[in-house]
Amino acid sequence: MKVLVTVKRVIDPYVKVRVKSDGTGVETANVKMAMNPFCEIAVEQAVRMKEAGIVSEIVAVSIGTLQSQETLRTAMAMGADRGILVEVAGEVQPLAVAKLVKAIVDKEQPKLVIMGKQAIDDDSNQAGQMTAALLGWPQAAFTSAITVNGDTADVTREIDGGLEKLTIKLPAVVTTDLRLNEPRYVTLPNIMKAKKKPLEVLKPEALGVDVVPRLKTIKVEEPAKRSAGVKVADVQELVAKLKNEARVI
Amino acid sequence: MSILVIAEHDGKLLKPGTTNTVTAAVKIGGDITVLVAGHQCADAAQVAAKIAGVGKVLLADSPLYAGGAAENLTALLQTIAGQYTHILASATGYGKNFMPRLSALLDVQQISDISAVVSADTFVRPIYAGNAMATVQSADKIKVITVRATGFDAAAEGGSATVENLAAGPDTGLATFNGQELSKSDRPELTAARIIVSGGRGMGSGENFKLLEALADKLGAAVGASRAAVDSGYVPNDYQVGQTGKIVAPELYIAVGISGAIQHLAGMKDSKVIIAINKDPEAPIFAVADYWLVEDLFKAVPELTQQI
Numbered sequence: 001m002k003v004l005v006t007v008k009r010v011i012d013p014y015v016k017v018r019v020k021s022d023g024t025g026v027e028t029a030n031v032k033m034a035m036n037p038f039c040e041i042a043v044e045q046a047v048r049m050k051e052a053g054i055v056s057e058i059v060a061v062s063i064g065t066l067q068s069q070e071t072l073r074t075a076m077a078m079g080a081d082r083g084i085l086v087e088v089a090g091e092v093q094p095l096a097v098a099k100l101v102k103a104i105v106d107k108e109q110p111k112l113v114i115m116g117k118q119a120i121d122d123d124s125n126q127a128g129q130m131t132a133a134l135l136g137w138p139q140a141a142f143t144s145a146i147t148v149n150g151d152t153a154d155v156t157r158e159i160d161g162g163l164e165k166l167t168i169k170l171p172a173v174v175t176t177d178l179r180l181n182e183p184r185y186v187t188l189p190n191i192m193k194a195k196k197k198p199l200e201v202l203k204p205e206a207l208g209v210d211v212v213p214r215l216k217t218i219k220v221e222e223p224a225k226r227s228a229g230v231k232v233a234d235v236q237e238l239v240a241k242l243k244n245e246a247r248v249i
Numbered sequence: 250m251s252i253l254v255i256a257e258h259d260g261k262l263l264k265p266g267t268t269n270t271v272t273a274a275v276k277i278g279g280d281i282t283v284l285v286a287g288h289q290c291a292d293a294a295q296v297a298a299k300i301a302g303v304g305k306v307l308l309a310d311s312p313l314y315a316g317g318a319a320e321n322l323t324a325l326l327q328t329i330a331g332q333y334t335h336i337l338a339s340a341t342g343y344g345k346n347f348m349p350r351l352s353a354l355l356d357v358q359q360i361s362d363i364s365a366v367v368s369a370d371t372f373v374r375p376i377y378a379g380n381a382m383a384t385v386q387s388a389d390k391i392k393v394i395t396v397r398a399t400g401f402d403a404a405a406e407g408g409s410a411t412v413e414n415l416a417a418g419p420d421t422g423l424a425t426f427n428g429q430e431l432s433k434s435d436r437p438e439l440t441a442a443r444i445i446v447s448g449g450r451g452m453g454s455g456e457n458f459k460l461l462e463a464l465a466d467k468l469g470a471a472v473g474a475s476r477a478a479v480d481s482g483y484v485p486n487d488y489q490v491g492q493t494g495k496i497v498a499p500e501l502y503i504a505v506g507i508s509g510a511i512q513h514l515a516g517m518k519d520s521k522v523i524i525a526i527n528k529d530p531e532a533p534i535f536a537v538a539d540y541w542l543v544e545d546l547f548k549a550v551p552e553l554t555q556q557i
């Protein structure tokens with residue numbers, strides 16, 4: 001079966017993000033970028049399923065500027081067979097992402113779409129569930145295990161109280177949680193090989209999708225800072241502070 | 250304005266975030282209806298009817314809504330959504346699962362995880378793991394919103410809403426619910442606890458978490474963890490606090506053997522008082538701590554348990 005995975009280019013998760021002084025957003029100039037970690041898990045899952053003989057082809061999709069081609073190349077170095085970039089200059093909100101992914105699914109007809117549970121920049125946690133809705137497919141959000149059995153899949157989802165088990169009909173959309181797998185590192189030979197894999201660039205108009213943001217960002221600010229704390233010498237002092245100063249115990 | 254709040258519950262009681270979500274609805278202003286959808290959940294509907302500010306409770310009691318599966322629930326919601334200007338649910342694993350699906354079915358851009366209400370169409374939400382706060386305005390006809398419980402107080406009791414039955418919607422047949430494996434614990438739930446004791450990779454093993462459990466039991470606290478502790482298999486996934494785990498803001502958060510990565514801070518830095526115990530004097534967790542102790546946890550934690 002064919003699998004489609006989505007990969008978003010985001011600010012590297014270990015970079016300290018800075019709010020722009022004009023309040024319009026966060027600083028992205030000269031900032032290290034990376035593939036969204038949950039998308040890495042999505043690609044890894046697809047590659048493992050291909051290695052296990054369940055998947056025949058992996059198509060990676062990214063939406064963003066031409067620089068997102070790098071993210072697609074990384075996905076291909078991990079094992080995706082080809083890439084599709086939907087080139088958009090500005091912000092693309094999750095509903096528009098879902099519409100674009102749906103349009104590509106309509107063309108590509110994959111049996112499974114694997115997306116990250118959340119993009120670590122907008123922290124929306126929406127696009128996967130939205131894509132499933134627009135396709136009229138079942139969804140398994142926040143999955144930590146998936147087994148495909150012909151036309152259905154058994155999935156384990158991470159929920160607030162523990163784990164939930166579902167059987168979903170295929171085709172379906174799955175979103176990845178942290179425990180699904182540990183993504184592999186890309187090797188130099190695979191990076192070289194990825195350069196030769198096909199990468200198609202499309203425009204949203206060609207897919208008939210309106211990507212104009214629905215939510216208007218009025219301003220972006222720094223969060224409130226905590227006031228500086230104090231170092232205590234030992235447990236005794238700590239207990240005294242908790243009882244007499246903070247009065248929380 | 251007409252607001253629908255979708256309750257999260259276990260059939261008998263409401264989950265902690267639901268009453269905070271009602272408070273967010275009160276801040277938006279308007280008639281508030283609470284939907285309790287589930288299987289054998291009439292008791293939870295009675296509890297919802299007692300929340301101050303709630304005008305009506307809709308009870309959709311059917312095996313179709315057992316568990317947290319989104320497909321049938323959103324099919325039901327789609328039939329009533331048009332009656333509301335705002336649809337709210339907690340930004341918990343439950344709400345995050347079905348709300349975006351509903352939002353897409355309504356052709357609406359959801360507003361995730363709001364921590365403040367500015368006006369009926371404008372909200373504040375954290376982005377980049379809480380390193381920035383965005384104020385966003387929605388022009389959509391229905392505002393579909395998930396609410397970060399720590400941004401709002403719990404609504405008080407004192408209401409006496411009517412409970413009406415809502416007939417079940419269609420069975421989409423897309424997903425079969427095969428049960429849940431819930432972590433069993435006598436301790437309070439993480440998102441409801443007044444005190445949380447959290448352990449990180451520094452705990453070294455699941456066995457060593459017993460040290461934290463002893464402290465937690467003495468304080469009546471919940472036990473949480475960093476991602477590293479969960480990934481290492483010390484504790485189950487539902488213990489994880491952080492950007493991609495649970496967001497908590499207790500009166501007291503005790504971080505033990507946790508370095509303080511931004512993804513962890515994202516989940517706990519709004520706690521009222523933060524204590525950190527770490528043997529590394531440079532640990533970034535100290536930057537958000539009110540009181541910090543540089544010591545080996547295997548010495549400090551038993552002492553602390555003994556002295557309080």
Ligand SMILES: Cc1cc2nc3c(=O)[nH]c(=O)nc-3n(C[C@H](O)[C@H](O)[C@H](O)COP(=O)(O)OP(=O)(O)OC[C@H]3O[C@@H](n4cnc5c(N)ncnc54)[C@H](O)[C@@H]3O)c2cc1C
Nearest residue numbers: 449450451475476477491492493494506508512513528546
């Ligand atoms: C996409 C993404 C999402 C993430 N989401 C989350 C999330 O939701 N929650 C989360 O927590 N993390 C999350 N992380 C992971 C995060 O980046 C850190 O890796 C993680 O929080 C580290 O956990 P830790 O502090 O327990 O481990 P470490 O960073 O290894 O720190 C262990 C600490 O224990 C101390 N220590 C060791 N032994 C002792 C001792 N005997 N006594 C006292 N102190 C001791 C050490 O000095 C050290 O500071 C995420 C990462 C990514 C990329």
Ligand SMILES: Nc1ncnc2c1ncn2[C@@H]1O[C@H](COP(=O)(O)O)[C@@H](O)[C@H]1O
Nearest residue numbers: 006007008063116118119124125126127
């Ligand atoms: N611009 C994008 N390009 C590719 N995939 C995306 C994009 N935006 C979101 N996604 C996918 O949707 C998931 C959820 O994103 P979000 O709803 O923004 O948190 C991400 O983990 C990605 O897999």
